[in-house]
Amino acid sequence: MRPSLIVPLLLLAWPIGEIAMFAWVGGRIGVINTIGLVLLAGFAGVALLRIEGFNLMRRLQAELAAGRMPTGELLEASFVLLAAFLLVLPGFLSDILAFLLLFSPIRRLLVRLLGGYVLVRGGRVDRREATTDGVVDLDADEYTARDAARPGGEVTLLPPGDDQGPHRP
Numbered sequence: 001m002r003p004s005l006i007v008p009l010l011l012l013a014w015p016i017g018e019i020a021m022f023a024w025v026g027g028r029i030g031v032i033n034t035i036g037l038v039l040l041a042g043f044a045g046v047a048l049l050r051i052e053g054f055n056l057m058r059r060l061q062a063e064l065a066a067g068r069m070p071t072g073e074l075l076e077a078s079f080v081l082l083a084a085f086l087l088v089l090p091g092f093l094s095d096i097l098a099f100l101l102l103f104s105p106i107r108r109l110l111v112r113l114l115g116g117y118v119l120v121r122g123g124r125v126d127r128r129e130a131t132t133d134g135v136v137d138l139d140a141d142e143y144t145a146r147d148a149a150r151p152g153g154e155v156t157l158l159p160p161g162d163d164q165g166p167h168r169p
Contacts, residue, residue: 018092018093021091072111
């Protein structure tokens with residue numbers, strides 16, 4: 001089967017599967033209990049979205065402050081947020097998929113499988129710390145030149161690829 005046919009068939013089959021699950025579960029435990037389960041899963045999803053959203057922001061800030069790109073953490077946390085969103089959606093198939101995504105080994109397996117297909121863009125993450133010789137590497141829009149006669153010192157600029165000595169602007 002061609003990959004371009006899989007997505008439309010999945011979009012058609014998913015609601016049919018959810019309706020079939022509603023009918024099956026409703027026949028087993030009753031309509032009121034089925035509605036209660038759907039509402040309980042929805043509230044759990046909203047709580048998980050809130051809690052995991054804050055945890056994700058805290059972890060991302062910690063990783064960025066340490067100068068690391070949080071690709072693995074970001075991808076794993078996105079699966080938890082997807083699980084929370086799936087819990088909010090009414091339906092038992094989405095809840096089953098959400099509970100599978102909440103298990104850490106399954107998330108790590110998905111990160112390993114999909115990690116090679118994720119490209120992180122946005123430049124480098126660094127803290128602009130001086131090297132041992134006191135040189136800080138800046139881009140052209142990250143500095144301003146000051147006059148040596150003024151209190152505040154002098155900025156020495158080296159054009160890209162020119163290591164022959166300091167140049168004044």
